[in-house]
Amino acid sequence: MPDAHSCINRHIYLAGPHTYRWYLVEDSTNYGERDITLVTGWYQWSDCLSYAGLYMYDHVSSLNPDSTGYKTAYLECLEAQRHDSGSTTAYWGSTLIP
Numbered sequence: 001m002p003d004a005h006s007c008i009n010r011h012i013y014l015a016g017p018h019t020y021r022w023y024l025v026e027d028s029t030n031y032g033e034r035d036i037t038l039v040t041g042w043y044q045w046s047d048c049l050s051y052a053g054l055y056m057y058d059h060v061s062s063l064n065p066d067s068t069g070y071k072t073a074y075l076e077c078l079e080a081q082r083h084d085s086g087s088t089t090a091y092w093g094s095t096l097i098p
Contacts, residue, residue: 004051008093009044016040020096022075024059032059032077042066047093052078061094 014020016039024032044064052058064072075094 005048006050007046007048009046011042012045013042014038014040014096018098020098022061022063023095023097024061024075024077024092025095026059026090026092032075034075036063036073038063039065039067039070045094049092059092 017037019035019037022034022036043066045062046064047059047061050058050060058076058078060074060076060078062072062074
């Protein structure tokens with residue numbers, strides 16, 4: 001399964017400038033966190049999960065501002081997301097907390 005890849009994309013509006021805590025999430029566990037200050041505006045928020053090996057996944061989240069002059073921000077956990085509980089269902093994504 002070397003090409004297994006899944007993405008979720010959302011177009012969101014954030015009021016700012018404001019500092020958010022940004023987390024990667026698997027099931028109910030937060031990991032891969034960072035604080036990020038974002039300006040007011042629309043953002044393309046993407047979360048992508050890619051197969052990296054047995055029970056290993058690369059999880060990359062990005063915030064791409066619609067406004068020119070600002071760069072896309074990334075939060076990633078490479079080859080570290082493990083889902084080996086025996087279940088065939090896993091919940092994953094990211095969250096922004098003001």
